[in-house]
Amino acid sequence: MDQFSLKGQTAVLTGAARGLGLAFAQILGEAGANIAVLDVIQPEEALYKIGTDHNVKVSYQKVDVTNRQAVNQAIETIEKEFGAIHINVNAAGVVTDEPFLTTSDSNIERTFGVNFTGSFLVAQACANSMVRRRKQMDSVPPIGHDTSIGNIVFIGSIATHISTTVQNISCYAASKAAVRGLVKPLAMELAQYGIRVNSLSPGYMMTDMMRGLQVKQPELVSQFEKETLFKRIGYPDELKGAMLFLCSRASGWYTGQDLLVDGGASSWKHPASFAA
Template identity: 60%
Template sequence: MDLFDLTGQTAVVTGAARGLGLSFASVLARAHCNVAILDIGRAASEGVDHLRTTHGVRIEYYTCDISSKAQVVDTIERVQQDFGRIDINVNAAGVVTDEPFISTSEDTINRTFAINFTGSFLVAQACAASMIKRIEASLLSPPVDPAVEGGSIVFIASISTHLPSMAQNIAPYVGSKAAVRGLVKPLAVELAPYGIRVNSLSPGYMMTDMMEGLQRRQPDLVRQFQRETLLGGGRRIGRPDELQGPLLMLCSRRAGGWMTGQDLLVDGGAASWKHAAALGD
């Protein structure tokens, strides 16, 4: 029995045109899961096109502003029609702005929460509704065995909700990710009768496209992140593929079917020790 085989299932992944979202979509596709990708861009990225031709599963791209409930509802209805079912939802879309708290603009606050929190809430809500309809149509009576016919919702949180860093000024981002983590336990309780598990994954410092840009513009900042990470000898931070296993476990009914209401911190040990947080120390 393959604990990580997702054959016949469909995942909705937000923010998957690039970065961590694309990495998550890739590992789900390798596990034989069909993937519906939601992103703000009008056309699929090169990475998405590569997925379509590589793994032998169905990959579809949907342009969607996840902060708009009307667009989310319409898009998830299209996904339901195109794929016939939704089993997994991974909410990876997010934005961050490095801006001092005292001068943080209202636009930054509103945009950050609209995408990171409201967008995740709305997509999870629409996907959960689709999962419940599928379960009810199968004539299963609650409580549904999560290892058999349930679903999985994964919110992407952040190490910053465990250990804020002095190296960046990102209060709205941290607040929005803390709000996302705050959804996990109440939704886990509410959706448990349907076998729908709800968890969050908190990545540590990861070498995403965004981080590569920071490395070019603020090399001292990335060196600080490297020093804060226990694994790698202080010489590197995490790679996106190092989150794929934990993500796949959370999505799999067999591997993670008994896990719900939890936050999984994958940070190379950065939050496990008291380190010199100030730049230059």
């Protein structure tokens, strides 16, 4: 059996209408997972193309992930439509460049609302769904050594590992640190049900947002490039191995961890001349 195959499983992803979230949906769909997306924006056509390209089921619900009732209703709908939830990837996120000394209440509320509270609520709803399924299948023997029946993946950030001089994103970094703070205690609490919990922290990635910055703030992107050991921005498909590892049986002995994929940007002390 292919340890990386997700055939027949259902993955719930937030923030997958575009950007890295969409890339994650494409990765999981290619591995055979059915895809259920929660987002506040209309998805790109590429989301539905996953279904036709890989013969998997794809659905989208417009959901404010900061609203508990809306999240719970959405997960209930997915359970009925797909039968079960096996994977949850929390990729919805926002970031605002704003100096700490003048950070606004609206920035704090929105950033923590989407990045932390949204991740918490969706993961909680998905975990409860997984627990219900586990209680119904206690008599079913595990496959091989892996006894897990569900995987929750939070999307962290390189910003929780190292700061950059060219952005003022203390609020964003703090919200992502809060997300990473969920990983170990949730891994401990949910292990008894066969649910593994990890986070994936990407470095500087070539998303639509980054392409926009190349036009509007080329000096910012140039700095990001200098900070990596390969002197370039990463591409979403370079997260494929990490995401498949976290969501598949290949990582059956891996839980409570943050997997950092950043092109080495956090591995060295950047020369002071970069700031010149």
